[in-house]
Amino acid sequence: MTDADCLSEALKAISVSTELIEEELQPHLDTMLAALLEKKKDAAVEIAGSGILPTLAQALRSKSCLSCQVALVVAEMAREAAVREPCIEAGLVKVLVPHLSSNNQEMLLNTGRAIGRICFDSSHQQDQLVQSGxxxxxxxxxxxxxxxxxxxxxxxxxxxxxxxxxxxxxxxxxxxxxxxxxxxxxxxxxxxxxxxxxxxxxxxGESDESMQKCFGEGSSLVYQDVLSWLQSHNTQLQLSGALAIANFARNDSNCVKMLDLGVVPHILTLLEQHVDEGDVSVQHAGLSALRNLAIPAANKVRMLEDGVTERIKTLLRSDMPPVQFKLLGTLRMMVDGQEEAALALGRDAVLLARVMEWCEAKDHAGVRGEASRLLAALIRHSRSPEVVHAVAKADGVRHLISMATSEHVIMQNEALVALAIASAIDIESVKDPFREAELLPMLKKMLEDPVGAVEVKFSALGLICSLADSNVMKMELHSENMKESLSALTEHSSSKLASQASSILATLNDTS
Structure with missing residues (x-):
């Protein structure tokens, strides 16, 4: 008799049996298990289709001495995706779960494997498992x-x-x-x-409650282990450590506490290890952690005093877009509301040159956007003629004008505000780039856009107001017939917008 015949005979014997007698079931289980362990073609499907699954469920329910072997048979069957649903329908999961309370380690192993394989890709069954404790x-x-x-x-x-x-x-x-x-x-x-x-x-770490419990105010064993991962030589542990810090840094109190506990130097050292030919994921995660830590204003000041921006600038030479993107975002967070930091970075010719390259990153829109946003942030937070001059000299004004036409309202506003500040404090540095990039026609179109966001129009008016204070630009506003666009806005449904348009119109009329 062939192996296939043996399996068929065993299945037939079980299926016609009216009583579950252990001594009779044992040899048939041995036959099934042998076929499964020897990877006989379609053995699992044949067993599932033979109608004996309820018998196996009954054997497990009765907690007989064969339960361990039955659990092993089910575990081996469930390697085949096609039999998992029949196993569920036969109630095998429900009768297996109580066996997780066994004190027999082999039973636990077979049961765990059987349940794990049956429920592997069934979210409903997984939910049922959790509900069952x-x-x-x-x-x-x-x-x-x-x-x-x-x-x-x-x-x-x-x-x-x-x-x-x-x-x-x-x-x-x-x-x-x-x-x-x-x-x-x-x-x-x-x-x-x-x-x-x-x-x-x-x-x-993704759940606030469990994240907070893991953090334990920085005194938990888990947090201590996370710090040791940052200092490990194992890239996998380094990555997990950086990701864990980024998760812990989701609220301000944790950020302040971690700074007190001295986590920043560990992250900086980790980043420096990966600057050249390093792991991109580790750099990305490390920068995410730094960015999150820098969100509270008090932390920004302390991190700047500790020279964080200087140390992470070593990553400027990275040619990996994910690292470039995260570095730009981290630097932008560091200068947010920090005049001195914005001034220091805005004067840095090497940094500006690299940012200009990234403003033109052909294959990565995210890097282009973040580079332009950093330029805008340097001007907005420094409000310095030096920074405006440096950005203009580095050919950054055209990138800000391009950013003002972004599809993202927040980026448009950031760019328009930066351009308004630049024109107010150093019009000489920016007037030529304004002309070359055809800023005024762009602003006119922005004001006349019937579906344009009100806040964008308001920021555009702020820039026009700044330009109107310059004799040279005032003449060009007249030449562009900006008064026509402003007049139309005086009837706008937004009273704030209409009032601002009227005010600028009056300024232009006074000097016409």
């Missing part, structure tokens, strides 16, 4: 058998698969699982295991 059991198993590598691995895989669900994150937070995970991380045998653990920890 499987998370505390998985954590308890890891705690009880920390050195059983296969069993720990199965539990970690299951937690990783569930951890993206809000309900699972809540359950994990209540269990203080981060400490258990960091212990497992230290004894992880390979990169794959570390990756699984770090994925779970990363998911915890």
């Amino acid at each position: 499987v998370i505390p059991r998985l954590v308890s198993i890891i705690r009880e058998y920390p050195e059983n590598e296969p069993l720990v691995n199965v539990c970690l895989l299951a937690l990783c698969n569930l951890a993206d669900m809000d309900s699972a994150r809540d359950a994990l937070t209540d269990l203080d699982v981060a400490g258990i995970l960091t212990i497992q991380l230290k004894r992880a045998p390979d990169a794959e295991r570390r990756h699984i653990i770090l994925e779970i920890l990363g998911s915890l």
Whole structure:
């Protein structure tokens, strides 16, 4: 009799049996298991289609001495995606879950594998598992058998698969699982295991409540471990450490506390290690952490005093767009509301030259946008003739004018405000670039745009008002027939906009 015939006979014998007699079931289970372990073609599908799944469910429900072997059969069957739904329909998941409370490690391993494979791609079943209280059991198993590598691995895989669900994150937070995970991380045998653990920890960091519990005011073991990851030589740990700091830095009090605890030098050292031929993901995550830490105004001042901007400027030589993008955003955050920082960066010819290159990045719109936004920020926050002159000399004015026509209202406003400040404090430096880039026709079109945002029109009026204070530009405003556009705006439904237009119109009429 061939192996295929043996399997068919075994399935037939089980399917016609009216009573579940363990001694009779045992050899048939052996036959099924042999076929599955030997990877016989379509064995799993044949078993699932034979109608014996309810019998297997009954064997598991009765918690007989065959339960462990039945769980192994189900686990091996469930490697095949095609049989997972039939397993669910036969109620196998429901009868397997109680076996996670077994004190038999082999039973736990087989049960964990069976449940994990059946529910791998079923969000409904995963939700049912969480509702049935499987998370505390998985954590308890890891705690009880920390050195059983296969069993720990199965539990970690299951937690990783569930951890993206809000309900699972809540359950994990209540269990203080981060400490258990960091212990497992230290004894992880390979990169794959570390990756699984770090994925779970990363998911915890995405929830405010669990993130705060992990942070523990900076005194938790988890936070101490995160600091050690930043100083590790392992790129995987460095990346996770930087991402964790960026997550912890989602609220101001955590940011201030981490600065007090001295996290910034660790991040800077990490970034410097990866400047040349380094890991892009680590640089990106490190800059994200710095940017978040710099959001509170008090932190900006302290970070500037500690020379953060000088040290991260070493990343200017990076040729990786994700790093360029994040560096520009971090520098922009550092100068926000900080006159001295904006002045220092705005005078830096090397920085400006690099920013100009990025303003023209052909293949990365994000880098182009962030480069222009940094230019605007340098002018807006320094309000310095030196910076305006330096930006104009570096040929940056045309990029600001281009930014003023962006599809993003926030960028349009930033550009228009920067141009208004520039023209108010150093019109001589910017008048020629204004002409070359045809600024006035652009402003006229902006005012006349029937679907243009009110706030953009208001910022455009602010720039026109600034230009009207210059005799040279005033004449050009007349030549462009700007009064016609302003007159139309005096009837605008926004009283604030209409009033501003009337005021500028009066200024132009007084000198016509």
